[in-house]
Amino acid sequence: xxxxxxxxxxxxxxxxxxxxLRCDPISGHVSLFWYQQALGQGPEFLxxxxxxxxxxxxxxxxxxxxxxxxxxxxxxxxxxxxQQEDSAVYLCASSLGGATYEQYFGPGxxxxxx
Amino acid sequence: xxxxxxxxxxxxxxxxxxxxxxxxxSSIFNTWLWYKQEPGEGxxxxxxxxxxxxxxxxxxxxxxxxxxxxxxxxxxxxxxxSDVGIYFCAGFNMEYGNKLxxxxxxxxxxxx
Numbered sequence: 001x002x003x004x005x006x007x008x009x010x011x012x013x014x015x016x017x018x019x020x021l022r023c024d025p026i027s028g029h030v031s032l033f034w035y036q037q038a039l040g041q042g043p044e045f046l047x048x049x050x051x052x053x054x055x056x057x058x059x060x061x062x063x064x065x066x067x068x069x070x071x072x073x074x075x076x077x078x079x080x081x082x083q084q085e086d087s088a089v090y091l092c093a094s095s096l097g098g099a100t101y102e103q104y105f106g107p108g109x110x111x112x113x114x
Numbered sequence: 115x116x117x118x119x120x121x122x123x124x125x126x127x128x129x130x131x132x133x134x135x136x137x138x139x140s141s142i143f144n145t146w147l148w149y150k151q152e153p154g155e156g157x158x159x160x161x162x163x164x165x166x167x168x169x170x171x172x173x174x175x176x177x178x179x180x181x182x183x184x185x186x187x188x189x190x191x192x193x194x195x196s197d198v199g200i201y202f203c204a205g206f207n208m209e210y211g212n213k214l215x216x217x218x219x220x221x222x223x224x225x226x
Contacts, residue, residue, distance in 0.1 A: 004156070033213065042118075042202050042216030043157065056211055091156050101145045101206035103214060105156030 002026070004106035006092050012112045013082045021077045021109045025094030032075050033103060034067055037089040043105075046090075049075060082113045116141040116210050118203055120217035128225050133190040135201060135220045143205030146179050146186040147214065152199045160201075161188070195226050 005024045013019050025032050031050055035043035036059075045059040051072040060067070064083075069075040079086055089110050093103035118139050127133055137146070145164055149157035161172050163179035163186060170177055176189045186203055200221050204214040 031212075035214075040218070042204075042218050043214075044216070045211070045213035048212050056213065058211065059213070093156075101147065101214065102159065102162055104159065105149075107154070107156045 004092055004094055004104055006090075006106040006109050008109060009107060010110050010112075012114060015083060015113055016081055018078065018080045019082055019111065021079075021090050021111070023075045023077070023092030023094075023106060025073065025075070025092070026104060027073075028096070029094035029104075030072075030097040031095045031103075032069055033093040033095075034075070034077050035091040035093065036061075037091055037108070039088075043091050046077070079111075082111075084113050087111055087113045116143075116205070116207075116215045118205055118215055118217035120201075120203055120220050122220060123218070124221035124223070126223045126225065127193055129193060129195060131193055133193050133197070133222065134187065135222075136185060136187045137203030137205075137217050138185040139205060140184065141205075141207070141210070142183045143207045143215075144183065145206040146177070147204045147206070148175075148177050148186070148188050149202045149204060150199045151202060151219070157202055190222075193222075193224050195224050197222060198224050 034046040037043045048056040049069040064080045066078045089108040091108045093105045148160045151157045161177040168179040174191045178187045200219040203217045
């Protein structure tokens with residue numbers, strides 16, 4: 001079956017613009033995660049959903065970052081008033097349910113803020 | 115917070131050689147995973163380890179879950195050019211939250 005998909009793959013935003021990044025998890029996967037990956041670093045956790053419930057948002061760096069998963073499938077990560085330090089690859093991962101450590105990643109969205 | 119230290123940071127090896135890399139932490143993890151990431155793609159799960167001392171293979175890859183639960187090792191035998199990429203270790207422990215903690219990666223380059 002299809003893997004995790006993300007769109008857009010690349011996004012260039014001017015500082016101060018709002019952006020929305022989309023994630024389509026693997027069908028039937030209950031858990032969905034967002035990670036931020038800076039250049040030359042490993043992914044860092046942002047937030048976690050179980051179905052439509054956002055159970056952990058402790059990794060969101062500021063209140064400009066907002067994520068939702070209203071119907072328990074597709075998720076959107078929104079960044080308001082983007083800053084240069086928001087430039088990174090944003091990765092989405094999903095897992096089947098209980099074994100949430102076996103996470104399957106999408107290709108990521110590379111965000112560049114100019 | 116929890117940190118994973120991967121070494122070496124990068125390695126440049128001859129095709130056909132065996133490769134070893136490791137991941138250490140001062141924190142205990144109950145699950146260790148190894149991912150490979152290629153340019154422009156997301157990390158791909160290679161091996162998952164669930165018990166201290168466990169040794170698991172996936173083709174030419176072998177990984178071990180350290181007995182102290184604070185480290186893990188990945189070996190690649192008889193490397194080939196398509197092994198090129200960045201290898202990440204990741205740890206999981208529900209005490210730290212329902213999330214993976216990643217190392218900074220080991221960059222592998224293979225000379226053909």
